[in-house]
Amino acid sequence: MRARVVAFLTVLLLAGCGRLPLPEEPADPQPTATTSSDEPDGTDTPEEFARDIKSAQTVAERYWQGVFEQQGKRFQPVSEVFPYEREGEVNCGRDPLPRNNAAYCSAGDFIAYDVNWAFGVFGQIGDAFIYYLLGHEYAHGIQARLGIQQQFTIQQELQADCMAGAFIGDSARARQLRLDKGDTDELARGLQAVGDDPGQPWFAEGAHGTADQRINAFANGYQDSLKACDL
Numbered sequence: 001m002r003a004r005v006v007a008f009l010t011v012l013l014l015a016g017c018g019r020l021p022l023p024e025e026p027a028d029p030q031p032t033a034t035t036s037s038d039e040p041d042g043t044d045t046p047e048e049f050a051r052d053i054k055s056a057q058t059v060a061e062r063y064w065q066g067v068f069e070q071q072g073k074r075f076q077p078v079s080e081v082f083p084y085e086r087e088g089e090v091n092c093g094r095d096p097l098p099r100n101n102a103a104y105c106s107a108g109d110f111i112a113y114d115v116n117w118a119f120g121v122f123g124q125i126g127d128a129f130i131y132y133l134l135g136h137e138y139a140h141g142i143q144a145r146l147g148i149q150q151q152f153t154i155q156q157e158l159q160a161d162c163m164a165g166a167f168i169g170d171s172a173r174a175r176q177l178r179l180d181k182g183d184t185d186e187l188a189r190g191l192q193a194v195g196d197d198p199g200q201p202w203f204a205e206g207a208h209g210t211a212d213q214r215i216n217a218f219a220n221g222y223q224d225s226l227k228a229c230d231l
């Protein structure tokens with residue numbers, strides 16, 4: 001089952017890339033963020049991690065700016081994206097952010113991430129996961145801007161996965177982001193790692209979705225852009 005889902009996503013993502021072969025040398029005068037997988041993951045450095053976070057934020061803001069402009073709306077970026085290390089170091093409203101997490105906080109309109117956890121995941125899974133993670137949290141910021149409050153947490157979460165897929169797929173198609181060969185596998189592994197355990201009630205508080213629900217939501221957005229995300 002698990003292998004089938006990974007194979008599905010990998011084929012889907014590779015098919016997505018295959019429709020639009022990207023040149024070796026980007027002809028685009030705009031800076032193109034490139035996820036790099038030419039080095040083994042174990043050699044990824046804090047500097048590279050910091051660059052990827054910054055780059056993911058820049059590409060996400062460029063993407064959502066374009067989406068809002070197309071709809072004649074003004075876009076206000078998320079106020080801040082920053083790291084933390086200890087539980088209670090950052091509060092969202094009155095709630096301390098726990099370790100091993102990343103979150104968008106609507107009360108302060110910021111994204112914060114446990115830097116040690118995120119760097120660990122980055123080392124294990126690879127840099128494409130950082131784009132997914134930032135893309136997912138940024139999507140929560142966009143939901144807040146659009147006044148979207150779904151009835152159940154899981155609907156909010158799967159929509160954010162879809163929006164993250166649209167952000168990555170559309171940015172790759174617009175050559176703002178270049179996915180390397182290993183990146184699609186990294187994303188599949190990343191989504192496997194963040195799925196809920198089987199048996200989690202779908203309406204449970206805090207539920208994000210099983211691995212295959214999350215992969216499906218992400219893949220729909222990646223392939224079909226925001227029209228798949230029910231905004």
Ligand SMILES: [Zn+2]
Pocket residue numbers: 136137140157160
């Ligand atoms: Zn979320």
